[in-house]
Amino acid sequence: MSTNASGERNATREDAPVVLVVDDDEDLAETCVYWLDAGQYEARVANSGEDALEQMDESVDAILLDRRMPTLSGDEVLEAFRERGYDVPVAMMTAVAPDTDIVDMPFDDYLVKPVSQDDILEAVDEMLARSSFDADVREYFAMSSTEEALAERDAEELRDADELAALRDEITEQYEAYEPVIERREEQLERLTHINTVIREVDRVLVDAESREEIESEVCASLAESAAYSMAWITEYNERTDHFDPRVGAGTDVERVAEESAGVSEVGTRVKDAVTANEVTVVESLSEAHRSAVFGDGDVGESASVVIAPLSYREKTYGALLVYSEREEAFGEQELSVFGELGERIGNGINSVEQRQLLLADTIVELEFRHTDRSDPFVDLSATTGATTNLKGVASTSDSSLTVYVEAANVSGESFLEAATTHDDVADVRLVTEGDPSLLEVTVPESAVNTLASAGATVKTFRVEQGEGRLVAEVAPDADLKALARAVESAYPETSVLSKRRVERSVQSDESFRKDLEDRLTERQQMAMETAFSAGYYEWPRESTAEEVAAAMDISSPTLHEHLRAGERKLLQAFMTEVDEDA
Secondary structure, X not given: OOEXXXXXXXXXXXXXXXXXXXXXXXXXXXXXXXXXXHOOOEEEEEOOHHHHHHHOOOOOOEEEEEOOOOOOOHHHHHHHHHHOOOOOOEEEEXXXXXXXXXXXXXXXXXXXXXXXXXXXXXXXHHHHHHOOOOHHHHHHHHHHHHHHHHHOOOHHHOOOHHHHXXXXXXXXXXXXXXXXXXXXXXXXXXXXXXXXXXXXXXXXXXXXXXXXXXXXXXXXXXXXXXXXXXXXXXXXEEOOOOEEEEEEEEOOOHHHHHHHOOOOHHHHHHHHHHHHHOOOEXXXXXXXXXXXXXXXXXXXXXXXXXXXXEEEEOOEEEEEEEEEEOOOOOOOHHHHHHHHHHHXXXXXXXXXXXXXXXXXXXXXXXXXXXXXXXXXXXXXXXXXXOOEEEEEEEEEOXXXXXXXXXXXXXXXXXXXXXXXXXXXXXXXXXXXXXXXXXXXXXXXXXXXXXXXXXXXXXXXXXXXXOOEEEEEEEEOOOOOHHHHHHHHXXXXXXXXXXXXXXXXXXXXXXXXXXXXXXXXXXXXXXXXXXXXXXXXXXXXXXXXXXXXHHHHHOOOHHHHHHHHHHHHHHHHHHXXXXXXXXX
């Protein structure tokens, strides 16, 4: 999730802003990197002023700069940056209380240690937003940050209290000169802070939640507790009644709101339209009855509105999030973008916990499909080449495509590669190993495997022999089997369900898993992995290098890597076999 020119963070990291962290305290610097990474920034570290000057280039978007560093101080580094023409925003960080010597320093924010993750992320968020402001307005906010830092101290403690008074006069003059612009920018920064706070709160919920219910209730509670919103609830489509029924909410009596607004077309119809189109929408004209149901009988006014965000993961929709606000123009372009992102993130989070529950369930449901629809590239490639293909593994890509690993028998790998390369429905293909069968890596935007994965199912086997396919998928016992089958058959009409059965899983104990792994590893492989683990080789940042671990074992570094790679492969082999047998 990157930050755009307006300051709100987007879903992709391809253009993530670069933050240079300059601090001789290596632990704090690494902690800041961890925080920034969680905030979806790209962070770089310099542990000295000299290192900072060497690393600085045009790709850096913001700087966190420690003032008190040996040899070359932060003040000197900042001066050097400005002399070299870098106008990138800078936040000074120090454990020393500020004094009036900072009044004329060209920084944008001032942080007094100890700092928290929120301190760091909010400072970077705001600095990046300010960087798009006009120079005079940006200077106003920089001076205000300096004044706020100095205001924390008593006037008699300052070297020159008159300098602070002069700074305040200059801030007032600047404000009066640019009042309309500054007020507009202050509103933008306030909205930015609110938006990013919402994103972080939802992120925390998604990381910690263990069930769909927990995700939904925590998200609604978090949004309803915000001063900007009055109520939040999540609704799900009921096929039997053809209505969206409430699942959970916070901020008011959700059941009462749903009941009193059931026949209100301005909300009910818009929810259905938003989910069908998978687009965020806003309802700004709420009926008096609906406003009363949501906000009570108080004087709310006609400015109340609701944003509707579909909760989706790939092709699967889990319902919609509805968030109400009494503010005028509560849901501008920035907010709509963020709620669209939140809907996707919540949908992704729900899918993740469902997949986790599927892996841990004692009982699962297997669906077997007969699949001969040649609009599926795997069926078509088998029919075209005469190959027998078997699914070996699936990996998600950054978009909605899937990378599928398939074995192709009865044809050469090169001939299958050639057919796949020219196929309209194959985005990318690579021959991994030639043989009989050959292994190929095939990336496809659409296939029955994609459809099932998007619906929350796990495809266990997919064998196609000369265009005749059999596919077995696993789902949780409480999954909507009719909806899943309908999704596949709608996308691929020449597909039908052959069987449905419940399957009990056998569970291997931790002890037997470890024993099985020990039987697979050689003595040197096990010793290498245990030594590397104990030495902190697998920590981040690493506590020991490969060379240090190798020296402890009195072997060469290449030999260590050979043992580790072989051991890690066997560990993954044992784990994946365990998952396949238990899933």
